[in-house]
Amino acid sequence: MKNIKYYISILLLVALAWLPNTAQAQDGFVVIVNKNVDETTLSKSSIRRIYFGFTTQWKNFDRVKPSYTEVSNAAFWNYISTEKGKFKSFWTKKVFSGNGVAPDEFNDGQGVIDFVSSTDGAIGIIPSSAQNNIGDCKIVTLQ
Numbered sequence: 001m002k003n004i005k006y007y008i009s010i011l012l013l014v015a016l017a018w019l020p021n022t023a024q025a026q027d028g029f030v031v032i033v034n035k036n037v038d039e040t041t042l043s044k045s046s047i048r049r050i051y052f053g054f055t056t057q058w059k060n061f062d063r064v065k066p067s068y069t070e071v072s073n074a075a076f077w078n079y080i081s082t083e084k085g086k087f088k089s090f091w092t093k094k095v096f097s098g099n100g101v102a103p104d105e106f107n108d109g110q111g112v113i114d115f116v117s118s119t120d121g122a123i124g125i126i127p128s129s130a131q132n133n134i135g136d137c138k139i140v141t142l143q
Helices: 002-018 044-051 074-079 084-096 109-118 128-133
Strands: 029-033 065-069 104-106 122-127 138-142
Touching: 029 074, 029 109, 029 128, 044 065, 065 109, 104 109, 109 122, 109 128, 122 128
Parallel strands: 065 104, 065 122
Antiparallel strands: 029 122, 029 138
16 A cells, blocks of 8 residues: 555656646746737747747737846746846847847836736746736746
8 A cells, every 4th residue: 555655646746747837836937928919838948039039029920029127036047048147248239239129127027017018019027926916917838
């Protein structure tokens, strides 16, 4: 009987490891989008491509308009495999060479929420503690 409980416990742990990873539960940040954005799930690669300016349109052809908080936590930067300083340096070079528009940066999560809720095509990164105040924005599930 002990062996059966042990094997069931192991199977449950393995099953949980295969479930989709959601930002709000795991990483301390949440990805939100404007209510008119059709996407409900995004991969790590998709988020990275959006925030580095390589993906500029949603599937419905609306322009992607990324935003984040000035105090975005380290978990987000780790998630997209960079550091905040390198990210800002990348965008400084890209903007000054005329090759892109940097994501909008806000002082806090509420600034991002206000931007995303009022801007078609907007996507934002907010602290998970702010997810209860997102108004008509949608939370995206991360794969």
